[in-house]
Amino acid sequence: MAKKKTTVPFQGTAEQEAKLKALIAEYKEIPGALMPVLQQAQGIYGYLPIEVQQMIAEGLNIPLAEVYGVVTFYSQFTLNPKGKYEISVCMGTACYVKGAGDLIDRITHILGIEPGEVTPDGKFSLTNTRCIGACGLAPVMTVNDDVYGRLKAEDIDGILRKYMNEE
Amino acid sequence: MSMVKLTINGMPVEVPAGSTVLEAARAAGVRIPTLCYLKDINEIGACRMCLVEVKGARSLVTSCVHPAAEGMEVFTNTPAVQRSHKATLELLMSNHRKDCLSCPRSTDCELQALCREFGVDEYKYSREEIQPDIDDSAIHLIRDNSKCILCRRCVAVCAKNQFVGVIGPNDRGYDSHIGSAFDMPLGKTSCINCGQCIAVCPTGALTEKDDTHKVWAALADSSKHVVVGTAPSVRAQLGECFGMPIGTNVEGKMVTSLRRLGFDKVFDVDTTADLTIMEEGTEFLERLKNGGKLPMITSCSPGWVKFCETYYPDMIENLSSCKSPQGMFGALIRTYYAEKHGIDPKDIVIVSIMPCTAKKFEVSRTELSEGGLPDIDISLTTRELAGMIKKAGLMFKDLPDEDFDPFLGIASGAGHIFGATGGVMEAALRTLSEIVTGEECKPLDFHAVRGVEAIKEAEYDLAGTKVKVAVTSGLSNAAKLLDRVKSGEADYHFIEVMACPGGCVNGGGQPHQPADVRNFTDLRAERAKALYSEDAAMALRKSHENPVIQELYKEFLGEPGGHKAHELLHTHYVKRSIY
Numbered sequence: 001m002a003k004k005k006t007t008v009p010f011q012g013t014a015e016q017e018a019k020l021k022a023l024i025a026e027y028k029e030i031p032g033a034l035m036p037v038l039q040q041a042q043g044i045y046g047y048l049p050i051e052v053q054q055m056i057a058e059g060l061n062i063p064l065a066e067v068y069g070v071v072t073f074y075s076q077f078t079l080n081p082k083g084k085y086e087i088s089v090c091m092g093t094a095c096y097v098k099g100a101g102d103l104i105d106r107i108t109h110i111l112g113i114e115p116g117e118v119t120p121d122g123k124f125s126l127t128n129t130r131c132i133g134a135c136g137l138a139p140v141m142t143v144n145d146d147v148y149g150r151l152k153a154e155d156i157d158g159i160l161r162k163y164m165n166e167e
Numbered sequence: 168m169s170m171v172k173l174t175i176n177g178m179p180v181e182v183p184a185g186s187t188v189l190e191a192a193r194a195a196g197v198r199i200p201t202l203c204y205l206k207d208i209n210e211i212g213a214c215r216m217c218l219v220e221v222k223g224a225r226s227l228v229t230s231c232v233h234p235a236a237e238g239m240e241v242f243t244n245t246p247a248v249q250r251s252h253k254a255t256l257e258l259l260m261s262n263h264r265k266d267c268l269s270c271p272r273s274t275d276c277e278l279q280a281l282c283r284e285f286g287v288d289e290y291k292y293s294r295e296e297i298q299p300d301i302d303d304s305a306i307h308l309i310r311d312n313s314k315c316i317l318c319r320r321c322v323a324v325c326a327k328n329q330f331v332g333v334i335g336p337n338d339r340g341y342d343s344h345i346g347s348a349f350d351m352p353l354g355k356t357s358c359i360n361c362g363q364c365i366a367v368c369p370t371g372a373l374t375e376k377d378d379t380h381k382v383w384a385a386l387a388d389s390s391k392h393v394v395v396g397t398a399p400s401v402r403a404q405l406g407e408c409f410g411m412p413i414g415t416n417v418e419g420k421m422v423t424s425l426r427r428l429g430f431d432k433v434f435d436v437d438t439t440a441d442l443t444i445m446e447e448g449t450e451f452l453e454r455l456k457n458g459g460k461l462p463m464i465t466s467c468s469p470g471w472v473k474f475c476e477t478y479y480p481d482m483i484e485n486l487s488s489c490k491s492p493q494g495m496f497g498a499l500i501r502t503y504y505a506e507k508h509g510i511d512p513k514d515i516v517i518v519s520i521m522p523c524t525a526k527k528f529e530v531s532r533t534e535l536s537e538g539g540l541p542d543i544d545i546s547l548t549t550r551e552l553a554g555m556i557k558k559a560g561l562m563f564k565d566l567p568d569e570d571f572d573p574f575l576g577i578a579s580g581a582g583h584i585f586g587a588t589g590g591v592m593e594a595a596l597r598t599l600s601e602i603v604t605g606e607e608c609k610p611l612d613f614h615a616v617r618g619v620e621a622i623k624e625a626e627y628d629l630a631g632t633k634v635k636v637a638v639t640s641g642l643s644n645a646a647k648l649l650d651r652v653k654s655g656e657a658d659y660h661f662i663e664v665m666a667c668p669g670g671c672v673n674g675g676g677q678p679h680q681p682a683d684v685r686n687f688t689d690l691r692a693e694r695a696k697a698l699y700s701e702d703a704a705m706a707l708r709k710s711h712e713n714p715v716i717q718e719l720y721k722e723f724l725g726e727p728g729g730h731k732a733h734e735l736l737h738t739h740y741v742k743r744s745i746y
Contacts, residue, residue, distance in 0.1 A: 005349065005350075006349075050348075050349055053348070054746055057348075063326060063331075063332030063333065063335070063348075064348040064745075064746065065332055065333050065334055065335040065346075065347055065348045065356075066326070066332060066335050067348065068335070068337060068347075068348035068349055069335035069336050069337050072337045072338045072339070073336075073338070073339045075339075
């Protein structure tokens, strides 16, 4: 079973915290406040680490377990910030049958992160996406705006090395 | 009350408006299978087990939440309904780890019972072999999610009844599972160990941590003197594990079975419940007289104590400093009993049988110890004791009745009723009123503090001083009460809180009763009857008149609330954080 976790240290600023507190104050008395607060909190921080979820749980007087349950239910909420290089592996049908799973395994092996996670230095994040409409190139992955097609697992090392060497 | 008329399988039935189809069927003598539904607690229609056919409806409806309506024609047993029941079970079994032979819940598992009823014996959708998925980080329970059916009964009791809410459904789809925030191990969360989740779990996904092997080992060790004490409510529920009716008092058979299991001495924790009243009563009068912190709140329920420490740390001073009856029992065995019988305290193994899983946490508190030895070595639940009796092959129902051993073997009726909500307060009031007024307390029944209402209040006159008391059980009720105290809205002098709804009779360590029984019987009230009828039949009904207690103070403890009593029978608390 997937055990999701945040893989980078929290580096929230006082400014972000002030914004979150104002947000919570605005929604405090409104029933059903959790979803909009989570959405806007993700807007403030870019993701929803435990520190942010705790502030929301405390502020809205909702058990943390419930907050976390909602965050992990909706795929648009994320426990990790995007990396400097955002790797997306297409898991649409065509890419999937052409071996996209092997690509993910290789990336996980090299970077030590599962889909939904980010490397501790914040450089790479990994997601698996639905079909990106480039089935002719299956299996496909993108790194930020660069598209790589007709991949094999052994191609991954070289591609990642390129970004590792960049600052 | 307005009524609606409908038919169940062609049979006419009339039920109060607002009843569900499930309830209407029950009124017509038809049991509809359910899994996720718990009345007033978990009404989410999620498991689809209770589907029935309603004439004119587009599809099958969930009878547990579907309101009965005038003229409705309901069919609970058509081929379509039977197919649906079977398919639901087959799907639930598709990712259920089927170790039914050795599962602790085998034979009282609600899922297993339904599979047998509906002939689900081949597992149509089974995939690869399912591995255990275990969290055993908490001191009192084991969660094995490979047997979880996601009914959310545990989630609902935790959040709604107990106001703790440390578990919930995480992730989605095939990855959905019940867990804590950030999938922290339960032992790292602010769980208060009440075990209500275990009591309502329909399968083997939640079980108490079985400590019986430690007891078996102690019993087999001839160098150990093994002493056992049983809590007030255990005798009122143990019989349920052997098919006896709810509310049967089995005190005599329980004592016999413990003796035959090999315990050297079988004592009654009800006796130290009487002792608790002496200490707590004295503490209360002192607070009242000397301007101490009020309201004073009882401290017998370890789930409640941990809840207070965690969620209301600013009210720790309101907690009575008295140890629970379990703690007092252990402390006396370890000191007075050991001394009197010339046994080295190190060679005594003290076992308690409790209705409670939080007692397993309580015995681990280092402040509850004497000379480096814990007050209690091992705390078992009612269920664990039943397991030992079965394993030993004792024919429980046929056992003769025996009496407790004399040292701590006589208890008053006041001690017995400790096991039900309001019982501690009533016991205290009986003693307080006589100590303060010097007159005989009449009548002895304090009906205002009995019963299963969420919050009970009463006011009594103690020799000219008005004393306001309140009684509550279930921690969400307790939280409401405490908020009123904090805001100044309520000005009680004395409050009794028990963590589990209805008190210890409905504790997290008590026998499992399937939802089928829970939804149509008020377990809290039915189980409490055994204690109140025992009390009513007794001549000795006041703690301070208990000859054992009187002798204990004379021979060993000195004065109630005195130096020695304080050293042995009182404790302190720690602030805990929620995260």
